[in-house]
Amino acid sequence: MRTILRLTDRLMEMIHADLDRPHAFAGERVGFITCGVADLPGGGLCLYGADYHPVADEDYEDDARAAAMLGSGAFRKILQRIYSKPASVLHVHRHDHQGRPGPSFVDERESRRFVPSFWNVCPNHPHGTLILSFDDLWGALWLRPEDPFVEIGTCVIVGDRTRPYGGISDERT
Amino acid sequence: MSARDDRQSFLGERSSAIFAETKVAVIGNCGGGSHVAQQLAHIGIGNILLIDPDVVEDVNLNRMIGSCPRDAAEGIWKTKVLERLIVSIQPRASVTSFTQRWQEVAMALRDCTVVVGCIDGYAARGELEGYCRRFLLPYVDVGMDVLPHSTRFTITGQIITSLPGRPCMRCMGFLTEELLANEAGAYGAAGGRPQVIWPNGVLASIAVGQIVRLLTPWHDEPICPYLEYDGNRQQVGPISRLTHMRAGSCSHYPGENVGDPFWPNACPVA
Numbered sequence: 001m002r003t004i005l006r007l008t009d010r011l012m013e014m015i016h017a018d019l020d021r022p023h024a025f026a027g028e029r030v031g032f033i034t035c036g037v038a039d040l041p042g043g044g045l046c047l048y049g050a051d052y053h054p055v056a057d058e059d060y061e062d063d064a065r066a067a068a069m070l071g072s073g074a075f076r077k078i079l080q081r082i083y084s085k086p087a088s089v090l091h092v093h094r095h096d097h098q099g100r101p102g103p104s105f106v107d108e109r110e111s112r113r114f115v116p117s118f119w120n121v122c123p124n125h126p127h128g129t130l131i132l133s134f135d136d137l138w139g140a141l142w143l144r145p146e147d148p149f150v151e152i153g154t155c156v157i158v159g160d161r162t163r164p165y166g167g168i169s170d171e172r173t
Numbered sequence: 174m175s176a177r178d179d180r181q182s183f184l185g186e187r188s189s190a191i192f193a194e195t196k197v198a199v200i201g202n203c204g205g206g207s208h209v210a211q212q213l214a215h216i217g218i219g220n221i222l223l224i225d226p227d228v229v230e231d232v233n234l235n236r237m238i239g240s241c242p243r244d245a246a247e248g249i250w251k252t253k254v255l256e257r258l259i260v261s262i263q264p265r266a267s268v269t270s271f272t273q274r275w276q277e278v279a280m281a282l283r284d285c286t287v288v289v290g291c292i293d294g295y296a297a298r299g300e301l302e303g304y305c306r307r308f309l310l311p312y313v314d315v316g317m318d319v320l321p322h323s324t325r326f327t328i329t330g331q332i333i334t335s336l337p338g339r340p341c342m343r344c345m346g347f348l349t350e351e352l353l354a355n356e357a358g359a360y361g362a363a364g365g366r367p368q369v370i371w372p373n374g375v376l377a378s379i380a381v382g383q384i385v386r387l388l389t390p391w392h393d394e395p396i397c398p399y400l401e402y403d404g405n406r407q408q409v410g411p412i413s414r415l416t417h418m419r420a421g422s423c424s425h426y427p428g429e430n431v432g433d434p435f436w437p438n439a440c441p442v443a
Contacts, residue, residue, distance in 0.1 A: 004284065006309040008338040011428070036432020038308060041281050048309050048431035085429070124437050158309050158337050160396050162286060162387045164194070 002044030003152045005035075005090075005130075005139055009159025011049045015132070018054040019094045026060040027067030028094065032078045034087040037125055045126060047088055047141070047152075053078055066106055068093065075117060083121040090139065091115070094132040101133040103140070116145040128152070178217060184389040189217060191388055196220035198285045200275045200301065202251040203227070204368050205291035205315040207238035208377030210255045214262040216385065221259055222281060223252040223270040236370040279304060287384050289313045291377075293366065295352050302335050302342055306426040307434075309337045311387055315380045317402065319367035326367070328404025330376045334383045334396050337431075341423045345399045345415055372404045379409060 011033070019029045031054045035047040055074045063069035082089055091111065095101040103111070111129045118127040128141035128149065139152035156164045174182055178189045185191070195218050199206045202225035213221055229237065229244040229251055237251070239258035252270035259268050271278040275292075282288055288310050290301045298314055305312035317330035335341055342348040379400060386396055397411040 008309060008336075008428075010338040010422070034429070036307075036430075036434075037436045038283060038433035039280070039436070040284050042284075046283060046308075046432075048307075050429045050431050156286070156309075158311060159339075160336070160387070161390050162311055164286075 001143075001150055002040060002042070003141060003150055003154075004040065004044070004046040005049070005152050005155040006046060007033075007049035007155065007157055009157050009161070011052055012157055014052050015092060016094070018052065019092075019132070023057065023060060023068075025062045026069070028096075030055055030068045030070065030091065030093040033090040033092055033130065034078075034081060034085075035090060037088050045141075045143075047090070047126070049090075050087060052092075053081065066110065070114075075114065079117065079121050082118065082125075086122045086125060088125040088141075089118045089122070089127045090130045091128075092130040092132065094134075096134065098134050098136075100136045101131045101138050103129070103131060103138070107131065111140070111149075115142055119145050181216070184385065184391050188389045192217040193219035195286045195388060196222060196284060197384065198222040198224065198282050198288045199255075199291065200224045200288065201291035201293075202237075202255050203233050203291070204236040204370070204373040205317070205377045205380075206289070207236075207240070207251075207255055207258075208374050209289050209291060209315065209380055210259055211238050211262065212378065212381040213384075214259040214266055216381070217263060218266070220267045221269075222285060223255050223268065224273070224275045224278060224281075225251040226272055226274050227251055229254055232365065236368055236373055275301065282310065283308050285310060287311045287313060287387060289315065289380060289384070291315045295348055295356050299342065299348050299353070303426070305335065306337055306341065306423075307431055309431060311336050313380050313383055314342065315373075315376050317368070317372045317376055317404070319369070319404075328369075328372050328402075330372050330402035330404060332376055332379045332383060332400045332402070332409075334387075334398050336396070336398070337426070338428060339423060340398060340415070340421050341425050343425045344421070344423050345412070347399065372402065375404075375409065376402055 018031055031052055033052055034050045036050050038046050040046050059071050059074035061069040061071045115127050126141045126143045130139040137155055140149040142149050154164050174189050197213055197218050199210050202223055228248040229240050231245045234240055239254050244254050250272045252272055256268045256270050259266050288305050302312050312335040314333040320327045399412045399415050400409055401412055402409050
């Protein structure tokens with residue numbers, strides 16, 4: 001299935017700026033992107049980044065099992081947001097390196113735990129996870145909780161420089 | 174990089190591959206749109222979507238690139254003329270054409286990389302820009318006008334690059350309520366508007382330059398969102414009052430209003 005994610009460069013800058021900030025005890029920051037959705041011509045789905053929701057300092061838990069462990073407050077806030085205005089949610093964090101990132105074992109395990117909760121309040125939308133590096137990204141969507149994830153085929157950053165990641169044109173400069 | 178792209182290799186080592194993958198929609202396929210389509214083909218854009226509901230007429234022959242008297246005599250669709258032109262320049266190009274109003278085939282725009290509008294009317298431009306904002310599509314607007322004065326004429330035009338999240342045509346002062354009201358008041362009385370080939374060529378060339386800059390920036394200057402054409406002085410320049418707006422945002426199209434508002438119950442559209 002063809003999947004595209006479109007984000008403005010302004011939104012990407014906002015996300016990176018938040019993820020850059022150190023936290024008192026968490027090893028990394030995470031956030032959520034709410035997205036609009038539309039069908040693509042010829043089949044497939046496109047997600048459109050609408051807004052970024054950083055996780056508040058107090059919603060991190062001091063837990064050594066993961067670099068960033070979120071408390072219930074973080075999920076309650078994003079669930080409230082998509083309950084009041086249905087949207088797709090992408091959990092986003094960054095691996096601090098150059099080049100194409102990929103999901104770690106912990107990323108996969110944790111995603112399978114929390115992504116299904118998004119369907120409890122917004123059952124018709126796809127939800128997923130997005131992993132950034134300093135200059136690239138990787139994403140996955142679950143179209144239904146019981147299905148395996150689908151990798152996001154192309155991510156287009158729209159802005160002064162409109163550039164697709166993935167496929168042939170994965171420029172990384 | 175092939176020999177045909179050798180002279181544009183400064184655009185980047187991967188520019189040919191990027192162009193080959195890019196899909197550009199050209200809406201309005203006569204004066205401005207025909208120039209744009211021709212140049213996109215020369216550059217090597219791999220996927221071109223043409224949308225125009227009209228056939229070639231005699232009055233188009235003074236400015237529509239690729240058209241000839243036989244097209245007008247036989248009432249050939251403008252899209253078909255450009256399809257013929259594009260394929261003759263770049264046989265590997267994938268050209269899709271629709272002979273309807275763009276609103277009837279709007280879904281086809283959604284997987285485009287850039288949308289170019291070469292259409293008449295302020296309201297129509299605003300509608301197309303609104304669609305592009307909703308689906309996070311860069312929109313490049315090309316337009317010209319010939320304004321009569323007492324004994325002379327003034328040729329004006331614009332190239333507006335409207336990027337999601339940045340100032341829109343309303344923010345830039347190009348679309349105003351007054352202009353839209355005047356246009357609505359004059360509905361049906363417009364008649365044939367004066368159009369000539371050379372301003373279309375100038376404006377379309379700059380628009381294509383903006384598209385290439387979006388895809389493969391060969392310089393670091395930010396994109397100028399609003400370039401104005403003074404056809405009498407033969408000059409194109411940025412609207413100076415907009416310099417401060419480059420970093421600004423847009424209040425007319427909130428960032429949260431993206432995607433199909435009716436999804437997943439979207440109405441099927443061609």
